[in-house]
Amino acid sequence: xxxxxxxxxxxxxxxxxxxxxxxxxxxxxxxxxxxxxxxxxxxxxxxxxxxxxxxxxxxxxxxxxxxxxxxxxxxxxxxxxxxxxxxxxxxxxxxxxxxxxxxxxxxxxxxxxxxxxxxxxxxxxxxxxxxxxxxxxxxxxxxxxxxxxxxxxxxxxxxxxxxxxxxxxxxxxxxxxxxxxxxxxxxxxxxxxxxxxxxxxxxxxxxxxxxxxxxxxxxxxxxxxxxxxxxxxxxxxxxxxxxxxxxxxxxxxxxxxxxxxxxxxxxxxxxxxxxxxxxxxxxxxxxxxxxxxxxxxxxxxxxxxxxxxxxxxxxxxxxxxxxxxxxxxxxxxxxxxxxxxxxxxxxxxxxxxxxxxxxxxxxxxxxxxxxxxxxxxxxxxxxxxxxxxxxxx
Amino acid sequence: xxxxxxxxxxxxxxxxxxxxxxxxxxxxxxxxxxxxxxxxxxxxxxxxxxxxxxxxxxxxxxxxxxxxxxxxxxxxxxxxxxxxxxxxxxxxxxxxxxxxxxxxxxxxxxxxxxxxxxxxxxxxxxxxxxxxxxxxxxxxxxxxxxxxxxxxxxxxxxxxxxxxxxxxxxxxxxxxxxxxxxxxxxxxxxxxxxxxxxxxxxxxxxxxxxxxxxxxxxxxxxxxxxxxxxxxxxxxxxxxxxxxxxxxxxxxxxxxxxxxxxxxxxxxxxxxxxxxxxxxxxxxxxxxxxxxxxxxxxxxxxxxxxxxxxxxxxxxxxxxxxxxxxxxxxxxxxxxxxxxxxxxxxxxxxxxxxxxxxxxxxxxxxxxxxxxxxxxxxxxxxxxxxxxxxxxx
DNA sequence: CTTGAACACTCAACTTACTTGAATTAATGC
DNA sequence: GCATTAATTCAAGTAAGTTGAGTGTTCAAG
Numbered sequence: 001x002x003x004x005x006x007x008x009x010x011x012x013x014x015x016x017x018x019x020x021x022x023x024x025x026x027x028x029x030x031x032x033x034x035x036x037x038x039x040x041x042x043x044x045x046x047x048x049x050x051x052x053x054x055x056x057x058x059x060x061x062x063x064x065x066x067x068x069x070x071x072x073x074x075x076x077x078x079x080x081x082x083x084x085x086x087x088x089x090x091x092x093x094x095x096x097x098x099x100x101x102x103x104x105x106x107x108x109x110x111x112x113x114x115x116x117x118x119x120x121x122x123x124x125x126x127x128x129x130x131x132x133x134x135x136x137x138x139x140x141x142x143x144x145x146x147x148x149x150x151x152x153x154x155x156x157x158x159x160x161x162x163x164x165x166x167x168x169x170x171x172x173x174x175x176x177x178x179x180x181x182x183x184x185x186x187x188x189x190x191x192x193x194x195x196x197x198x199x200x201x202x203x204x205x206x207x208x209x210x211x212x213x214x215x216x217x218x219x220x221x222x223x224x225x226x227x228x229x230x231x232x233x234x235x236x237x238x239x240x241x242x243x244x245x246x247x248x249x250x251x252x253x254x255x256x257x258x259x260x261x262x263x264x265x266x267x268x269x270x271x272x273x274x275x276x277x278x279x280x281x282x283x284x285x286x287x288x289x290x291x292x293x294x295x296x297x298x299x300x301x302x303x304x305x306x307x308x309x310x311x312x313x314x315x316x317x318x319x320x321x322x323x324x325x326x327x328x329x330x331x332x333x334x335x336x337x338x339x340x341x342x343x344x345x346x347x348x349x350x351x352x353x354x355x356x357x358x359x360x361x362x363x364x365x366x367x368x369x370x371x372x373x374x375x376x377x378x379x380x381x382x383x384x385x386x387x388x389x390x391x392x393x
Numbered sequence: 394x395x396x397x398x399x400x401x402x403x404x405x406x407x408x409x410x411x412x413x414x415x416x417x418x419x420x421x422x423x424x425x426x427x428x429x430x431x432x433x434x435x436x437x438x439x440x441x442x443x444x445x446x447x448x449x450x451x452x453x454x455x456x457x458x459x460x461x462x463x464x465x466x467x468x469x470x471x472x473x474x475x476x477x478x479x480x481x482x483x484x485x486x487x488x489x490x491x492x493x494x495x496x497x498x499x500x501x502x503x504x505x506x507x508x509x510x511x512x513x514x515x516x517x518x519x520x521x522x523x524x525x526x527x528x529x530x531x532x533x534x535x536x537x538x539x540x541x542x543x544x545x546x547x548x549x550x551x552x553x554x555x556x557x558x559x560x561x562x563x564x565x566x567x568x569x570x571x572x573x574x575x576x577x578x579x580x581x582x583x584x585x586x587x588x589x590x591x592x593x594x595x596x597x598x599x600x601x602x603x604x605x606x607x608x609x610x611x612x613x614x615x616x617x618x619x620x621x622x623x624x625x626x627x628x629x630x631x632x633x634x635x636x637x638x639x640x641x642x643x644x645x646x647x648x649x650x651x652x653x654x655x656x657x658x659x660x661x662x663x664x665x666x667x668x669x670x671x672x673x674x675x676x677x678x679x680x681x682x683x684x685x686x687x688x689x690x691x692x693x694x695x696x697x698x699x700x701x702x703x704x705x706x707x708x709x710x711x712x713x714x715x716x717x718x719x720x721x722x723x724x725x726x727x728x729x730x731x732x733x734x735x736x737x738x739x740x741x742x743x744x745x746x747x748x749x750x751x752x753x754x755x756x757x758x759x760x761x762x763x764x765x766x767x768x769x770x771x772x773x774x775x776x777x778x779x780x781x782x783x784x785x786x
Numbered sequence: 787c788t789t790g791a792a793c794a795c796t797c798a799a800c801t802t803a804c805t806t807g808a809a810t811t812a813a814t815g816c
Numbered sequence: 817g818c819a820t821t822a823a824t825t826c827a828a829g830t831a832a833g834t835t836g837a838g839t840g841t842t843c844a845a846g
Contacts, residue, residue, distance in 0.1 A: 011414045011439035013833045014802040017405045021803090024404050033423075046404035048824070049804050055818055074814045075822025156501040159744050179584050217634035229713065233631050240626070240715020241610035244744040247712035250645070252705055259647060261742075312645055319640035320622065320713065322633020349654075406804045407831040414833090431794055441795070443833050468793025469841045 003160045003181045003195065003243050004101025018054075021046060025054050027385045029081055031214070034067040036078030046330070055081055062087040063107065083107050088384070091138055091152040091191075092376030093131055093329060097122050097173055103370050104142055105377035107384075113138045114370055123175040128188040135189055150384050151192040153376030154185055157225065158197035159244040183279050185357040194379045198330075199228030200237055201375025202365065206327055207232060208378040210366035218323045220249065220365065221314070223330035223337075224372070227267045231321060235386060237379075251316070253309035262313050266306040266340075268331060274302045285369060289333040299336070307343035314362060315347035322351050329365025330372075337364045395573045396588065396636050398554045411447070414439060418447050419456060420778045422474055424607070427460040429471030431563045442567065448474055455480040456500070476500050478641055481777070484531055484545040484584075485770030486524055487591070490566055492517045495527040496763050497535055498770035500777075502602025507763055516568040521581040528582055543777050544585040546769030547578055550618065551590035552637040587772045591723075593630055594620030594641050594768025600625060601771040603759035611716045613758065614641065614707070616723030616730075617765070620660045624714060628779060630772075644709070646702035655706050658735075659699040661724060667695045678762060682726040692729070700736035707755060708740035715744050722758025723765075730757045 012020070024044050029035055030045070037055055041048040058064040065084040069077040085108040085328050094101040097119070104113035115137060117130060131154070139146060156173065185193040196204075203220035206212035212220075212232070220230040229246035231238040238245050249263035264270060275291070278298040282288055291299050314326050329335055341362050346353075352361050367374050405413070417437050423427055424740060425436070430448055432439040451457040458477040462470040478501040485495040496565050497506035508530060510523055524547070549566065578586040589597075596613035599605035605613075605625070613623040622639035624631040625739060631638050642656035653764050668684075669690040672739070675681055684692050707719050721730050741747075745754050760767050 011417050011437040011443065011833090012410045013439070013443075014407075014804085014831095016409075017407075017410050017832095020802060021404045036823075044404040046406070049806085049826090050404065050406075050804050051822070053803080072811065073822080074812090074820070076810090076812050076824060078823065124732070134750075161747055172463045203844090220492050229552055233626070233633070234629075236627075236629070238631070238714075240744075241717045242744070242747070245626075245713060245715040247715075247744050249710050250742045251709050254645070254647070254652060259652075314645050316709075317713075319643050320638060321631075321709075322635055322638040322640075324634045347643075351633075351635070353639050354635070404804090407802095407833085408804090410803095429794075440834055442797090442835085445795070446832080464842075465843085466793080467791075467843045469795060469839090471794065590822065 001156075001160050001176050003182065005176055010142060010332075021050065021054055022058060023384070023386060025051060025058065025198070026083070029064060030083055030385055033082040034070070034080035035082075036070070036080050036351055038078070047221050080118070082306070085110060087148075088150045089142070089144060090150045090377040091135055092155065092201070092373040092378065092380070092382035093134060093152060093187075094155045094201075094373040094376060095122070095127055095173065096157065100127065100130055100134065101370060101373040102138060103373040103377050104138040104144075105137070105208075105374060106379065107381060109205075109378065109381065111370070111374065112142045114373070119173075122173045124179050124181075127173075129386075131185060132188050135191075146190070147340075149191055151194065151380040152185060152189050153194045153196065153201065153379040154181060155196055155198050155201040155372045155376040156181065158228070159247060161242050161244065162199075170316055194383065196237070196239075196379055197228060197230075197243070197246070198222055198224045198372045198374070198375070199230035200239070201230070201373075201379060202228075202329055202367065202371040203230030203232055203375070204237060204382050205367045205371055205375035205378040206365050208381050211327060211363050212325075215324045217321070218325050218327060219317050219321050220327045220329060221310075221317070222371075223268055223328075223332045225268065227263050229317065231323075233321065237382075248313065248317070251313055254308040254314045255305060262309055265309040270306065271299070274298060274305075285331055285333060288336060292333055292336045292339075300339075303336070303339050303343050307340060308345065311344045311346050314344065315350050318346075318350045318352035318361070325359045326352075327363050327365045328362060329367065331369065334364060334368065394549075394553050394569050396573060398577065414443065414447055415451060416777070416779060418444060418451065419476070422457060423476055423778055426475040427463070427473035428475075429463070429473050431471070433474075444552060478503060480541075481543045482535070482541055483535060483543045483773035483777075484528055484582075485548065485594070485766040485773075486527060486545060486611075487548045487766040487769060487770060488515070488520055488566065489550065491497045491524055493520065493527065495531060496766040496770050497531040497537075498601075498767060498774065500774060502598075502771065502774065504763070504767065505535045507766070515566045517572050517574075517577055520566075521577055525576060525581050528561055528584075539583070542584055544587065544773040545578060545582050546587045546589065546594065546772040547574060548591050548594040548765045548769040549574065551621070552640060553590075553635060559704040587776065589630070589632075589767070589769070589772055590621060590623075590639070591615055591617045591765045591768070592623035592637070593632070594623070594766075594772060595722055595760065595764040596623030596625055596720070596768070597620075597630060597775050598760045598768035598771040599722070599758050601774050604720060604756050605718075607715045610713050610714070611630075611718050611720060612710050613722060614703075615711070615764075616659075616661055616721075616725045618661065620656050622710065624716075626714065626716075630775075641706060641710070644706055646705050648698060648702040655702055659703040659706070663699065664692070664695050667691060667698075674740055678724055678726060681729060685726055685729045685732075690732040696729070696732050696736050700733060701738065703733070704737045704739050707737065708743050711739075711743045711745035711754070718752045719745075719755050720758050721755060722760065724762065727757060727761065 028043050037051045041051045064081045067080045067082040071077045086106050088107050092103045102115045181195045199222035202222045216235045222228040227249035229248035251262045253262045255265050430444045434444045460473045460475040464470045479499050485496045495508045574588045592615035595615045604763045609628045610626050615621040620642035622641040644655045646655045648658050
């Protein structure tokens with residue numbers, strides 16, 4: 001894939017200032033809702049007048065709604081504003097070699113539509129055709145007009161570009177080498193498009209509607225085909241120079257006497273291999289859920305074997321990124337993830353072992369199965385609510 | 394240390410817009426100098442008129458100078474602008490338990506003054522007192538007025554805060570637990586102050602005047618007392634939630650049959666231990682330089698032993714951060730670093746092994762010995778030249 | 787050698803969006 | 817009730833960017 005991620009430093013003017021301030025206001029409302037204009041002014045450093053103008057505009061455009069008056073103490077009762085949950089929507093689409101998932105999400109991060117379709121082929125033509133169909137279905141199903149769509153977030157298996165990671169062909173899409181997916185999807189879908197890898201999408205999903213809602217720096221370890229790491233640092237997604245940051249599956253760890261890639265111990269493939277050795281074939285998350293519900297001993301064995309190397313990797317992530325918390329999630333049953341987290345023995349030698357911790361060092365993600373598609377939508381919402389003065393070239 | 398790194402999203406207005414645009418212009422001039430105003434306008438997306446006003450202001454304030462006219466093709470000859478190398482200065486101060494280093498650096502990253510003083514004690518009072526003396530000496534020595542100082546960058550050994558990393562007491566400062574160093578130094582020095590750890594400082598130093606001048610995403614592995622990692626991602630320094638990101642020394646690696654912390658194999662302490670086992674006492678970089686010049690076999694042995702685990706760690710850094718390059722530097726002789734880099738065998742399984750590479754995957758830092766103090770100053774310059782619409786709370 | 791196209795730059799008027807300060811409204815507390 | 821407090825609005829003022837016309841150089845074609 002030919003992803004152009006180069007950004008251009010760009011000058012600001014009155015118009016762009018307003019755009020920035022809109023996002024500041026939206027972001028503050030999200031965090032503090034319901035909240036009055038005077039409070040927003042104090043938080044943002046803007047004048048009440050400016051905030052008033054902006055909230056009026058945002059209310060007019062259905063991003064905000066008045067959430068009643070609050071009579072707290074003296075003075076004129078506060079007119080409180082909240083995000084208008086259904087004021088805008090984002091479409092998230094996950095593309096895998098064998099299937100596509102779509103999710104329509106509102107400003108509050110609530111899912112309004114989901115769908116899965118199988119793919120016989122994953123060429124750009126077929127995928128983009130299905131993407132358009134999914135978009136139209138989503139809009140019709142939710143009774144929306146295209147103008148209410150902020151954009152689409154496409155989540156595709158990384159890594160991007162021709163690089164030296166041997167993926168065993170497991171997660172490869174065909175015919176995408178010379179394609180710029182952003183341009184393609186923008187053309188076909190007629191909205192602005194963001195493309196990310198699955199782990200990053202999942203991480204951002206937790207920020208919009210999950211356990212990372214009030215975090216500014218955190219890491220998400222994503223159990224997909226392999227293992228990915230999504231990083232949000234100081235509110236910004238970390239992509240790396242070529243969009244391939246977070247390839248944590250290839251990190252070398254040790255488990256007892258054995259040494260190898262983390263993916264060999266802690267990933268869905270590792271589970272499948274371990275269960276296959278016991279004569280059990282599992283394909284889907286539901287299979288795993290069932291086995292876990294039955295207390296399958298091989299699965300419990302896997303948890304015990306995966307926990308030490310994963311603990312080591314988490315310690316490494318903590319020391320390298322110094323996040324507020326590490327989140328585990330992806331295509332594993334919640335109960336299994338909980339078991340895995342309970343089995344972790346996190347290293348003592350970590351910058352994350354601080355006395356003033358309020359959160360656990362490791363948490364389970366809240367977005368469940370649809371994480372990746374949902375994450376695509378979350379990226380769009382996130383972009384809309386995060387102020388930034390950088391333009392794509 | 395009580396470092397408050399919380400930033401506040403802040404609204405923008407005409408004044409802040411101008412500030413942002415000034416930094417955009419300064420940054421573009423740095424990258425493209427000498428450059429004309431029309432070109433800056435095209436690059437920044439601003440109107441020529443706006444650029445004209447801003448360059449006039451920056452020239453007036455001595456940040457820019459006219460670098461002659463360029464007659465290239467038709468049209469009015471371009472009035473070209475360059476950074477006024479000596480238009481502004483930044484002070485960098487490295488604080489260690491036993492000594493302080495100071496460097497005065499100009500806008501172009503050129504060093505104008507350096508000094509080392511020994512410390513018998515590293516309490517806040519003593520350190521801040523010396524800091525003021527160093528500032529005054531630096532200004533006098535370089536014949537500058539305080540108004541020409543953009544600010545001071547203080548580099549202190551991390552990690553910050555009371556956390557669970559056992560540092561063996563080697564790099565600890567006394568009496569700093571309850572101190573907010575930024576507030577302290579701002580009070581004492583009377584300028585704005587940035588505080589960072591050594592690896593981050595070194596990384597930014599390479600960006601101002603070194604091998605990272607045109608890089609936006611890179612990692613710097615810093616050989617200080619231990620081993621640190623400085624990360625610049627998309628032009629921004631990665632600090633982590635509490636300013637402790639980059640503790641790479643504690644990462645578990647393997648070297649042959651042995652397994653342990655990277656610091657145990659690749660760090661100045663590892664060298665010292667290995668040489669001490671051979672009855673050689675080394676204290677300073679000069680000692681190492683001499684030994685290396687003599688082709689000391691124990692030192693060469695160390696290189697061979699350190700290279701494999703370091704290669705493994707670099708592969709990990711590449712896969713996690715996807716940088717344009719990894720830079721090695723710090724308190725080791727350049728020739729020794731070159732040997733070490735030559736001995737690396739970088740893993741094939743890395744997102745950095747791409748076909749379109751123009752830079753080597755690993756490079757040696759160019760800032761030499763004073764890196765840390767110089768890095769402090771570089772942080773200030775970097776801040777001055779990097780547009781950003783976020784204010785410290 | 788003249789003329790016109792190309793380009794950088796300046797000037798003056800215009801526009802946008804924020805700020806300021808006074809006026810208004812609606813609660814609370816004594 | 818009346819002063820106090822606080823949110824909000826109104827109207828005027830301001831900073832900084834944009835626009836479009838006009839000027840000065842240079843090159844190149846006729």
